[in-house]
Amino acid sequence: MITYERITELNTTEETEQIKQLYLSNGWIDAADGDTEVLIKKIIKSTFCFVIARDEGRIIGMGRSISDGVSDAYIQDVTVLPEYRKKGIGGKLIDFLVKYLHSEGIGWIGLISEPGYNSFYQHQGFSIMQGYTPFLYTNKK
Numbered sequence: 656m657i658t659y660e661r662i663t664e665l666n667t668t669e670e671t672e673q674i675k676q677l678y679l680s681n682g683w684i685d686a687a688d689g690d691t692e693v694l695i696k697k698i699i700k701s702t703f704c705f706v707i708a709r710d711e712g713r714i715i716g717m718g719r720s721i722s723d724g725v726s727d728a729y730i731q732d733v734t735v736l737p738e739y740r741k742k743g744i745g746g747k748l749i750d751f752l753v754k755y756l757h758s759e760g761i762g763w764i765g766l767i768s769e770p771g772y773n774s775f776y777q778h779q780g781f782s783i784m785q786g787y788t789p790f791l792y793t794n795k796k
Contacts, residue, residue, distance in 0.1 A: 657744060658709050659751050664700060671695060673714035674707075681734050703728065706751045708735065708744050715739045718748040720756055720764075728756045730766040749779045 665671045671692050678684040684691050699705045703724060708716035716735035722728035730752055735744045756764055767789050768776050777783075 656710075657715070657747075659706060659747055660709070661704055661706050661751075661755065662699060663705070665696060670714060674699070674717060677714070677717055677734050677736070678732075680736075683732065704752055704755045706748055706755070708739075708748060710739070716744050716748055718745075718752055720752050722756065722759075722761055724759065724761075726761060727763045727765070728761045730764060733766075745775065746779055749776075753780070 665674065674695050675684075675691055678691070678695065679686060684694065698719075702719045703722040705719045706717065707714050716733075716739065718730060718733035720728045720730050730749065733745060733748055735742075735748070753764060765784070766776065766781065773783065
């Protein structure tokens with residue numbers, strides 16, 4: 656049975672490794688960048704809401720939201736292990752995050768989708784923000 660839970664820290668080295676593999680498999684972190692375990696623990700501790708999906712104890716999916724805790728939030732880092740995809744787990748992770756954010760009084764929830772996932776997020780209740788363009792700071796002074 657797959658379960659979903661909000662976490663604020665990782666309890667074991669095995670959990671840290673499972674989250675690390677989710678990040679690595681998507682190219683969101685690079686193992687050559689240094690101590691990825693420390694980075695992952697900081698991400699979880701500093702995230703407004705970090706949710707995981709487990710199958711018999713194994714972490715198979717995750718998602719998180721960053722927020723000011725008052726009015727706005729962004730969802731990011733939503734992923735599920737490839738062998739568990741297309742089973743509704745990603746949608747349940749999004750649903751968990753949205754419900755948690757709403758319970759905290761946060762009504763504005765945004766995200767930036769990777770190419771090819773528009774219909775997934777639209778099915779979860781998100782709309783393309785017409786007339787807006789996301790930006791990324793790249794000026795290396």
